[in-house]
Amino acid sequence: MKYQAPRGVKDLLPPESELFRLLEDEVREVFGRSGFREIRLPLFESADLFARSIGESTDIVEKEMYLFSGKGGESLALRPEGTASLIRAAIEHRLAEPGRLERLFYQGPMFRHERPQAGRLRQFHQAGAEILGSSDPDDDVDLIATVSRHAGISRVPASRLLINSMGCPECRPGYREILVDYLEKNHDLLCETCRRRTKTNPLRVLDCKIPSCQPVLESAPHLVEFLCPASRSHFDRVCRGLEGEGISFTVSHRLVRGLDYYTETAFEWVSDALGAQSTWAAGGRYNGLVRHLGGGDVPGVGLAIGIERLFLLRELAGTLPQKAGAAVHLAVHPLEEAARPYAHRILASLRDNGISAVGIFGQTRLKKAFLQAEREGALFIGLLGGDELSTGTITIKHLATGIQKSLPTFPPEYLSKALREPWTPDPV
Template sequence: MIHAPRGIKDRVPPEEDQFLSLVSIAERYLQQAGFKKVGLPIFESSSLFTRSIGVETDIVEKEMYLFEDKGGEHFALRPEGTASLLRLAIQHHLIEPARITRLSYQGPMFRHERPQAGRLRQFHQVGAEILGSITPQDNIDLLVVIDSLARKLNLPGTTLFINNMGCAQCRPVFRKALVEYLSNNQSGLCTTCQKRTGTNPLRVLDCKVPDCQPIIEKAPSIIDFLCEISRSHYEEVCSGLRNLSIPFTVNHRLVRGLDYYTETTFEFVSNALGSQSTWAAGGQYDGLIGQLEGPDVSGAGFAIGVERLALLAEKAGTLPAPPTYSQDVSLLPLGENAIPLVQRLIRDSREAGISATGIFGATKIKQGFKQAERDGSRFLLIVGEDEIAKQELLLKDLLTSEQISLPLFPLTRLIEHIRTVRNQEKVSPVF
C-alpha cells in the first residue's frame, strides 16, 4: 500500500470541512481589514527565495524542496508566501510609491523539516502584506487583525512578542557589536553559530541549541543600538498597542528565521503548543521590494500557520463544527422507469442551488437509506412506480425522520421546502 509521504497530512471528511471553515474565518478578518486576495503559484524560480530569504538561513540551506525541470531551469516549492506575493505584485505593477496596496494569500507551503505536532513538510498559511510607505500604524494594524482573530477563537495561552530590528543606519552598528561579542565567546557556541558569527550573526540569536543559550542571553540588545528614527518607530508601535489594550512582551532576541526583516518583528506564540509554539509571525521589510527589482518602497506583513491555529482552536473548543450534513438530498429511483425522471430532478435541483446526487445502484429502500447517510444527505427523495403514478415525491428527513409527500411538478415545491429547512437551521448552501 502506498502512503502519503512523511510529513504530509491527509485531511478526510469532516476534517477538511473544518479546516476550510477555519481558513474562511481568517480570510474574513483580512477582507474586513481591506486586503485583496491574490493567487500564488506552488513553485517559483529558486533564485527568488535565495535572494529574498537569505542564503545563510535554515530555509535556504536545509529546507527548500528544489528541482530542475526538463528545460534545465531551477525551481523551488514555495517555502513561504511573502517572496511569491512580492514577485507577483512587482510583475503585475500592483506597487506604486504614492499609494498603499493591501494583498492577502492562502495556500500550502513546503519545507523539508523533521515532522512534529504542528510542524509538517506541507503546511498551510494565510498571510497578508501591506506595501508602500509603511508607518508604525500599519504595523499596529497587522497586529490588531491577528489579535482580533485570537480573541474570536479564544486561543489559549497566547502571548505577543515584539522586537525592533533597526534600519540601514543603526543595524550595522549593532551587527559590529554583536560580532565582537560572539567572536569573544566562540568556544561556548555550537558549530553552526560559530560559522554564522562571520556570515549572518543575527541568526545566532535565533539558535535553539541549549548550550548556546547562556551566551545568547548575555548578547548585546539591538534595542540599545536603535537610531532616532527606529527608536521612534519602536516607541510608536508599543504606544499604539497599549492604547488598544493589546498585551505584548518585548523580546530583543526575536530576529525571525528570515533575513529581510527591518524595524518591527513579531510572533504570536502559545504555551499550549509545546515546542512548536509560534502560530503567527511577521514584521516590516524596508529593502526587499527594491532588492527584487520593484519600486523602492517598504512592506509589512504576517503569516498564520493554519495547522497550528486549528490545534489551538480545537483546544479552545472553537474549531468550526463539521456541517450537520454535507449534502441536501439523495434521490433514489426504484425501477427503470424512474431513472430518467430522477436524472432530470438531479440536474434541475443543482441548477436551483440544491446539492443532489442519485443512488442508482440500490434496488431496495433500505440500501438507499444507508447510502444517503453515507453521502451525508439531509433528505432522501424516493421516486418509484407508485410515486410516478400519483405524480408525487416521497421526501424523508434523515435527521428528524419526518416524511412528507410533495407534488412532482412544479419542482419549486421541493426546492422551497429544502431551502426553508436550511434557512431555519442557518445552514449555508453548498453552492
C-alpha cells in the same frame, strides 16, 4: 504495486478537508475586510529568487528547497514561502512603486523538505498579507490588529503576541558589533552552531534553542536599547498603537530576523497549547526587500499564518469554524427502473433551488439505500416508486426522527421550501 503519498505530505479527507476549507475561507475574509486583495502566485519560481530573498545561508535555502530543472536547464524551486513571489510579482507588474500603496494577500501550499513531525509537513499551507508602499507605524499596528482582533487570539488557546524591533541600516550595524563582542567573550559557553553563526549571522545566534546556550543568550545586549531616534520612535509608536487597541504583547529581545532587509518591527504569535512553544503566525517590516530584489525604494510590512498550526490549535480549543447544516440535504432513491428519469428531474430542480441533493442509484435493497444516505451525511431520504411517479409526489423521510411525509414535486420551489422548514408531523 501499492502507491502511497510521499513522506511528509498529507491527504486531507472529508470531513476534515471541509473544516480546513472553512478555516481558509475565514482567514481570506478577515484579510478581505481589512482591504487586502488576493494575488495568485505560481507554485514555483526561479530558485535564485528564493536564494536572494530568503538568504543563501538559511536552512530553507541550504537544505529545504525542492529544486528541479526546467527543460531549458534553468534552476527552479517549489516555493518555500510566499513573500518572495509576491514581491517579485509586485515589481514585475509595477504594483510596488514609490508613492503607491498596495494591500495584497495570498494563500496556498508551500513546500519545504523538513524532517516530518507533528504539525510540520513538507507540503503545508500559508496565508499571508503584505502592505507595500507604507513605512507608517500605524500600518504595522493595523496589520497586527487584523490577525489579533479577528482570526486569532480570542480563539487560539494560550496565544501570545511577541514583538521586537530590528532597527534599521543606521543603527543595526552598531548593535551587531556590540553583540559580536559579547558573543566572542562568551565563546566557550556557546554551542557549535552559535559559534559559527557569531561569524556568519550573529543576530541568528539569539534564535538558538539549545539549553546550554540559554544563560548567555538571555543576558545578551538588547537591540531596542541601541535604536537610532527614528527606529526608537517607530517602535514606540507601534507599542503605543497596540496598547491603544487593547492588544497585549510582550517585547521579546530574542525575536530576530537574520537578514539585512528586515527593518523595524518584527512580530510573532506563539502558543504553548501544543506542548512546546510554537509559532502559528509571524511577520515584520522589510523596508529593504523590494530594492534588494531589484525594485524601487518601496517599504513593506507583512505577515504569514501557518494554516496547519492554526487548524491544530483551533481544533484543540474547539473553535474551528462550523459548517452550517448537513453535507447533503436530500438523498433521492428510485425504487424501480421507471422512476429513474423522474429522480434525475427532481435532483436537477432541487439543486437549481439551492438544495444539495444526491441520487442513490446503485442500491437494490432499501436498507442499503438508507445506510448510504446516512453515510453521505443526508438529512432526508426521498423514495420514488410507481405511486409517486403516477401522482407526481415524493415520499420523504427525515432520517433523524423518522417522520415521513408525501410531498408534491411541482412546483420545485414548494418542495425546496418544505425541506428547509422545521420537520414536524402533519396534523392529523
